[in-house]
Amino acid sequence: MFSATALAWCLAGAVITALTFVLEGGLKKVSSGGFVFAAIVTALFSWVIAWMFMTSFSPWLASTYVQVVVVAGFSVGMRGLFGDMRGGSILAYVAGVVGLIVVAILSSAPMFHASSYANLMVPEIKERDATVPLVDQSQARIVTDELAKKRAAEVLASATEEGLGSRVTMGEPWGNKVGNTMYWLIPLEHSGFFKWLSHGTTPGYIAVSQMNEMNTKFVQDKPIKIGVEGWFDDNIYRHLFNNGFKSQIMGEAIFQVDEDWNPYWVVPMYLPQVGIGGDMPVSWSLVNATTGEIQTFTDEAKVPAWVDRLYHQKMVSERFDDWGCWSQGWAACMFSGNEVIESTAGINVTIDASLDIVYYSGTQFQNNKSEGATSGFYTANARTGKITFYRRAGITEEAAKQVMNGAFADFEGYHAADCVLLTLNREAAYFSIIVDGSGSRKAFAIVSQTNRNVYGKGNSVQAALTDFSRSTQRAGRDAAFEPGTDVASLSFEGVVLTLTPVVQNERTSFYLTLNTLPGKIVEVSEEKIGEIVVTKVGDRVRFTTDNAEAGVMFSTAFDNLGFELVEGPVQTQVDSRNAQAVKEREEAALLEGAMGKIRALSPEELRTLREFLRSE
Numbered sequence: 001m002f003s004a005t006a007l008a009w010c011l012a013g014a015v016i017t018a019l020t021f022v023l024e025g026g027l028k029k030v031s032s033g034g035f036v037f038a039a040i041v042t043a044l045f046s047w048v049i050a051w052m053f054m055t056s057f058s059p060w061l062a063s064t065y066v067q068v069v070v071v072a073g074f075s076v077g078m079r080g081l082f083g084d085m086r087g088g089s090i091l092a093y094v095a096g097v098v099g100l101i102v103v104a105i106l107s108s109a110p111m112f113h114a115s116s117y118a119n120l121m122v123p124e125i126k127e128r129d130a131t132v133p134l135v136d137q138s139q140a141r142i143v144t145d146e147l148a149k150k151r152a153a154e155v156l157a158s159a160t161e162e163g164l165g166s167r168v169t170m171g172e173p174w175g176n177k178v179g180n181t182m183y184w185l186i187p188l189e190h191s192g193f194f195k196w197l198s199h200g201t202t203p204g205y206i207a208v209s210q211m212n213e214m215n216t217k218f219v220q221d222k223p224i225k226i227g228v229e230g231w232f233d234d235n236i237y238r239h240l241f242n243n244g245f246k247s248q249i250m251g252e253a254i255f256q257v258d259e260d261w262n263p264y265w266v267v268p269m270y271l272p273q274v275g276i277g278g279d280m281p282v283s284w285s286l287v288n289a290t291t292g293e294i295q296t297f298t299d300e301a302k303v304p305a306w307v308d309r310l311y312h313q314k315m316v317s318e319r320f321d322d323w324g325c326w327s328q329g330w331a332a333c334m335f336s337g338n339e340v341i342e343s344t345a346g347i348n349v350t351i352d353a354s355l356d357i358v359y360y361s362g363t364q365f366q367n368n369k370s371e372g373a374t375s376g377f378y379t380a381n382a383r384t385g386k387i388t389f390y391r392r393a394g395i396t397e398e399a400a401k402q403v404m405n406g407a408f409a410d411f412e413g414y415h416a417a418d419c420v421l422l423t424l425n426r427e428a429a430y431f432s433i434i435v436d437g438s439g440s441r442k443a444f445a446i447v448s449q450t451n452r453n454v455y456g457k458g459n460s461v462q463a464a465l466t467d468f469s470r471s472t473q474r475a476g477r478d479a480a481f482e483p484g485t486d487v488a489s490l491s492f493e494g495v496v497l498t499l500t501p502v503v504q505n506e507r508t509s510f511y512l513t514l515n516t517l518p519g520k521i522v523e524v525s526e527e528k529i530g531e532i533v534v535t536k537v538g539d540r541v542r543f544t545t546d547n548a549e550a551g552v553m554f555s556t557a558f559d560n561l562g563f564e565l566v567e568g569p570v571q572t573q574v575d576s577r578n579a580q581a582v583k584e585r586e587e588a589a590l591l592e593g594a595m596g597k598i599r600a601l602s603p604e605e606l607r608t609l610r611e612f613l614r615s616e
Contacts, residue, residue, distance in 0.1 A: 005246045006047050008057045013046030013071050014039045020075040023089035030082045038078040046071045054241040054250075061249065062276045065100055069093070108275025110322070111330040116274045118327035121319035123378055123387035141182070141210045141350065142461070144417045145173040146439035148184035148208040155206055155218050156188075167195045168202045171228060174255040175210065175349040175357075177308050182210040182351055183217075187255050187263065187289070189229035196234065201225045201290075205255070205263055222263050224289045228253060233292075236265050240285055243294055245269065249279060251312055255289075258306045263289040266307060268315075278322070281385075284310055300384065308357040311385040313347045316359055320378060320387055324363065337366040341375050344396045348418050349382070357382040360421060362396045363389070374399075374449075377421065392428070394449040397421075400430035404445040407457045413437030416445060424468065431464075448472070465547060466554045470525055489544040489556055492517060496539050511552075514541070524555045531560040539563075 017039040021027065027035060046067070049055065055067045072093045079085060110117045143151075149170055156165050171187040187205045190196035201223040209215035226236050233239050236253045251268035258264065265287040270279040284303060286295040297303045300310055324341035325333040332338045344362040352358045359380040376391040395403075397419040404416035419430040428449035433441050434457070444464040448454035456468025494514030501510050510524045510532045522543060524532045535541060539562050543555040 003242075003244075003246070005057050006050060009046045009050040009055070009067070010043040012057075012068065013043035013075070016046075016068070016072050017042040017075045017078065020072070020079050020089045023092050024079055024085050025088075029084065030079075034082050038075070038081075042071065042075045042078055045074050054238065054246075056246045056248070058247045060272060060276065061247075062104070062272075063249075069097055069100075072096075104276055108272070108277040110274075110277070110326055111334060113274050114326040114330045114333065117278055117322040118325075120273060120278050120280060120322055121316070121385065121387055122323055123320065123389035125389050125391065127390070141418075141420055142433050142441065142444070143184065143208060143210045143213045144433065144435065144439065144441075145175075145184055146417075147213055147435070147441055148173050148210075149186065150439060151208050151213040151216055152184075152186045152206040155216055159203075159218070159220075161203065164203065167191055167199060169229070170206070171255070173208075176256050177351060177355070177357055178207065178257060178261070179259065180355055183207040184210060185255055185257060187224055187227060189224075189227050190231075193231055196229075196231050200234070202227070205257075207257075207261075217261075219257075219261050219263075222261060222290055224263055226265065226287055226289050226292050236267065236287060239287065239292060240267060240294065245285065248282065251281065251315065253287075254309050254312060256307060256309060258304070264307075265289055266309060268310060268312060270315075279315070280319075281311065281315075303383075307383065309382040311380065311382055313349060313359045313380075313382075316380045316385065316387065317343045317347050317361060320361075320363075320380070320389075325366075340366040342366055343378075344374070345398055346418060348420060350420060352379065362421075364396055392449075394428070395447075395452050397430060399452060400447040400449070401432065403447045403452050403455050404432055404434065404457070407445060407455060408434055408443065411436075411442070414442060419447075421449065422446075424465070429468070462552075466523070466552070469546060469554045469556065489546050490548050491542060491544045492522075492548075493540065493542040493561075496535060496537050496541060499535060499537055510535075512541075517553075519551070521552045522555055523552055524558050530558070530565065531563055532558055534563050535560045 017035075021030065021035055021038070049067060049070060050057075053063075053067075055063050058064050072089075076085075076089050076093070079089065106112060152170055153165075156168075156170070159165070167190070168188040169191045171189045173184040173186045176183060176185050185205055185207050188202040190199070190202060204219040204222045204224060207217040207219065226234055226239055228236055230236065230239075233242055237250050240250060249270040249272075251270055253265040253267045256264050256266055267285045267287065268281040269283045269285060271282045272278055273280050283296055283298045284300070286297065286303065286307065287293070303310060321342045324343075328339050332340055341363050344364055347359050347361040350358060350360055359382055360377065362374045362377045365375050374392070374394050374396045376389060376393075378387055378389040380387045400419050401416040405414075408414040413436050414434050416432040417435055419432045422429055422431050424446065430447045430449060432445055434443040434445055436442050443457060443459050444461050445457045446455060446464050446468040448468075454468070454471045456464045456466070456471050458464035458467050492514070494516030497513045497515055499510060499512045501508060508525075512522050512524070512535075513520070514522065522545075524543070539560055542559045542561055544557040545553045546556055547553065
């Protein structure tokens with residue numbers, strides 16, 4: 001408990017007391033014994049405050065100056081015990097506080113250091129290839145952290161140790177990868193001081209798959225001694241503080257496990273980069289939650305490969321917002337908001353296509369937040385901190401959640417959980433589970449990232465996909481002769497074996513089977529009702545679909561090969577307009593892609609481009 005830092009704070013308390021007495025006229029009205037008493041009491045007070053709040057003694061940390069001010073105030077109070085005061089110390093300390101505030105503002109305020117804050121974490125700007133999945137879609141999250149905690153509570157209640165549920169509580173769920181699977185990892189914490197005093201450790205932690213809550217692992221042979229809710233040296237932060245980590249800011253501890261399911265805490269250590277602001281990690285402490293062993297790394301490349309998360313998502317979001325705001329200059333950031341970009345509410349943890357853990361968040365222009373429109377989105381590698389920003393118009397996750405909530409408005413308490421951005425039919429779409437008021441999963445929903453009017457819902461993932469495909473078709477039909485974007489589809493041909501029309505919710509769909517697709521059912525909805533109404537068993541037909549994996553395949557186009565529709569001049573004109581609309585959309589897409597690439601050019605590259613165009 002008594003270290004070099006503690007000694008420094010004791011001496012600081014004594015020195016501040018001496019200064020206070022000098023400013024109040026020295027020892028004219030106070031005996032030397034009274035001064036010594038005041039100095040000792042203030043020194044002990046300074047040490048206790050430093051121990052309680054784990055205050056570092058460093059000129060680079062704001063917490064140091066805060067404690068100096070507190071100790072100075074206490075010393076003034078001690079001097080007041082000995083009689084009249086001239087007020088010199090109060091005036092001096094007030095002036096000192098004002099001076100500290102002025103220095104802090106001049107040295108650290110973003111308005112004076114806009115470029116420094118903008119450059120703390122500069123994202124790489126890329127054009128989004130919608131054909132490439134942003135995340136590993138096989139692990140799209142269908143288990144929320146709330147649902148994982150419910151499942152963990154059920155597992156805890158069935159534990160063989162009697163009364164376990166009363167002596168431990170479930171900590172914060174952490175999304176992490178073990179092997180190639182994403183889990184919610186929930187450490188078990190002490191439920192109170194006396195439970196900690198009696199047992200010292202908790203049995204371990206509970207892992208719940210983010211794809212299937214029934215895939216649950218209760219790890220009871222890896223007891224947790226060091227935790228967030230531990231006391232004294234068993235508290236992760238005090239454990240580090242007592243082991244010499246006193247000159248940096250300890251970030252939030254991240255719970256992770258290695259490939260052998262051993263539990264660890266990863267604690268990023270921060271130092272301010274702009275005066276006393278702009279905190280960035282300068283090292284990482286890896287603490288074994290069972291043994292308390294500490295490993296420290298200043299090079300992220302040397303951290304063990306199984307550690308997936310070194311950068312906390314909150315810090316990443318703050319640094320991205322610094323870039324999105326201050327890169328436009330202090331005037332735009334503070335007043336006009338022109339071209340200022342910021343993260344949307346919340347940041348998701350998921351796995352990308354390379355099976356690395358990434359943070360994902362949408363972005364929006366500061367001046368356009370109320371419309372629910374997005375300026376793009378970004379991903380950040382949780383281990384390297386590298387941010388990639390994709391400029392892309394569309395709707396935000398919050399806007400998508402509002403669409404999903406509206407689709408289930410008839411069900412009281414139903415609402416969308418956090419959205420995940422997937423690639424469906426070569427287009428970006430938000431996917432989310434629908435939960436009730438108690439947090440239990442009830443349904444699934446999908447909303448197009450570029451068109452809030454295109455959405456699907458269902459009691460299963462496949463049902464939601466089918467409904468989403470239908471909505472895409474309806475959007476094409478209803479868009480003033482402008483069909484939806486053509487996507488890569490699979491075509492099938494065969495002889496009709498069975499054909500059954502079904503009317504449900506005032507919608508007519510036809511279900512048929514083909515001799516070439518055993519075990520499959522083809523659904524043709526009312527949007528494609530043309531030639532299906534003259535089709536009968538034995539006819540040869542052709543249809544296309546964008547999902548051949550499903551048992552019930554939704555038809556995106558249908559043709560009875562034995563029947564030919566005769567179109568009049570009006571329909572011919574409509575077809576011509578459709579073709580023109582498709583051409584215009586393709587040209588607009590090419591133009592949007594070109595403008596995106598131009599926006600991503602550096603000033604030097606823009607000058608080179610202008611010179612080239614002038615020469616041409």
